[in-house]
Amino acid sequence: VFAHVVQAPEDPILGVTVAYNKDPSPNKLNLGVGAYRTEEGKPLVLNVVRRAEQQLVNDRSRVKEYLPIIGLAEFNKLSAKLIFGAESPAILENRVTTVQCLSGTGSLRVGAEFLARHYHERTIYIPVPTWGNHPKVFTLGGLSVKTYRYYDPATRGLNFQGLLEDLGSAPSGAIVLLHACAHNPTGVDPTLEQWEQIRQLMRSKGLLPFFDSAYQGFASGRLDADAQSIRMFVADGGECLVAQSYAKNMGLYGERVGAFSIVCKSADVARRVESQLKLVIRPMYSNPPIHGASIVATILRDRDMYNEWTVELKAMADRIISMRHELFDALRARGTPGDWSHIIKQIGMFTFTGLNSEQVAFMTKEYHIYMTSDGRISMAGLSSRTVPHLADAIHAAVTR
Numbered sequence: 493v494f495a496h497v498v499q500a501p502e503d504p505i506l507g508v509t510v511a512y513n514k515d516p517s518p519n520k521l522n523l524g525v526g527a528y529r530t531e532e533g534k535p536l537v538l539n540v541v542r543r544a545e546q547q548l549v550n551d552r553s554r555v556k557e558y559l560p561i562i563g564l565a566e567f568n569k570l571s572a573k574l575i576f577g578a579e580s581p582a583i584l585e586n587r588v589t590t591v592q593c594l595s596g597t598g599s600l601r602v603g604a605e606f607l608a609r610h611y612h613e614r615t616i617y618i619p620v621p622t623w624g625n626h627p628k629v630f631t632l633g634g635l636s637v638k639t640y641r642y643y644d645p646a647t648r649g650l651n652f653q654g655l656l657e658d659l660g661s662a663p664s665g666a667i668v669l670l671h672a673c674a675h676n677p678t679g680v681d682p683t684l685e686q687w688e689q690i691r692q693l694m695r696s697k698g699l700l701p702f703f704d705s706a707y708q709g710f711a712s713g714r715l716d717a718d719a720q721s722i723r724m725f726v727a728d729g730g731e732c733l734v735a736q737s738y739a740k741n742m743g744l745y746g747e748r749v750g751a752f753s754i755v756c757k758s759a760d761v762a763r764r765v766e767s768q769l770k771l772v773i774r775p776m777y778s779n780p781p782i783h784g785a786s787i788v789a790t791i792l793r794d795r796d797m798y799n800e801w802t803v804e805l806k807a808m809a810d811r812i813i814s815m816r817h818e819l820f821d822a823l824r825a826r827g828t829p830g831d832w833s834h835i836i837k838q839i840g841m842f843t844f845t846g847l848n849s850e851q852v853a854f855m856t857k858e859y860h861i862y863m864t865s866d867g868r869i870s871m872a873g874l875s876s877r878t879v880p881h882l883a884d885a886i887h888a889a890v891t892r
């Protein structure tokens with residue numbers, strides 16, 4: 493009965509790792525998926541995460557019971573504080589509902605399904621380009637996806653005029669997906685002044701902001717600064733949705749730990765919204781896993797561990813920045829044609845190189861360097877040892 497099923501293509505991002513794993517070359521380099529690697533090219537478990545896990549293991553009173561449908565209560569509270577700020581009026585007025593979800597993707601999906609059931613407008617505007625999974629998550633979640641201009645390939649920066657025009661002509665009430673910081677894949681963020689203009693435009697038109705925050709701490713190295721865009725939208729008293737991930741900033745990729753929040757107009761509305769979120773979650777995966785959320789709660793509740801986390805997070809962000817400089821210098825040293833200053837200007841985990849899909853295919857075939865076909869490279873996968881190899885490959889790709 494399944495004979496008609498056709499072979500599906502690999503995922504454009506996770507499929508890069510599948511291809512990389514099959515390559516026997518000792519020089520192969522995976523710059524596809526956004527996952528942090530050490531200078532030695534190894535995955536990193538943060539020391540503070542190891543400490544938290546040890547503490548959890550030593551606590552014999554811990555059991556493996558089901559969590560409530562919305563997850564670990566303390567995790568939810570601490571996650572809301574982390575993203576909105578401890579002094580956020582929305583939190584103090586109990587207008588925020590936060591539910592533990594399966595990392596950023598799961599949070600986006602729960603948000604989409606909630607909106608499809610309870611919001612009057614089904615259209616969500618996503619930036620061009622955006623994370624490859626966004627359109628699929630929202631479409632399958634029951635929303636209809638439209639786009640707004642974001643990146644300008646000519647300047648390798650923000651197409652702010654295009655963005656304002658497209659959001660300006662969106663129908664009133666439409667949902668708008670915004671990357672809170674460290675835009676994936678471009679590494680290009682609006683300035684705070686531009687965020688303020690976006691906010692004013694969106695509020696004046698009644699557009700509903702849905703933030704994807706997957707990189708808090710990775711843009712500037714500071715957690716509060718990287719939540720600024722969201723906090724501007726909360727400060728004006730309006731509604732706002734946020735999907736939060738701990739994959740990158742705590743290195744908890746495979747633990748699938750994240751949170752979805754809705755800032756409502758009143759505590760009463762927030763309570764009712766939460767009751768409906770439970771109806772979305774229960775038939776989907778019943779309730780979320782306990783381990784990752786317990787690690788996060790252990791770290792966020794303890795001042796000493798929290799401080800250790802911020803130091804380790806900053807070290808990851810700084811290493812990525814130094815990789816940007818090393819790659820830029822290596823291309824300059826080779827006299828590679830083109831202006832590569834965007835490598836040091838862009839922020840977060842990725843550089844949107846401007847290389848086209850043929851050049852990417854060439855680098856994979858000849859240099860065993862794996863990256864997404866849109867020319868995005870994960871700077872977090874690079875090290876001083878591998879920069880020369882990448883620079884040689886880029887040089888060869890653009891001069892052939």
Ligand code: LMR
Nearest residue numbers: 505506524525526623676
């Ligand atoms: C990425 O963009 O590489 C990450 O967000 C990982 C993923 O799930 O695609």
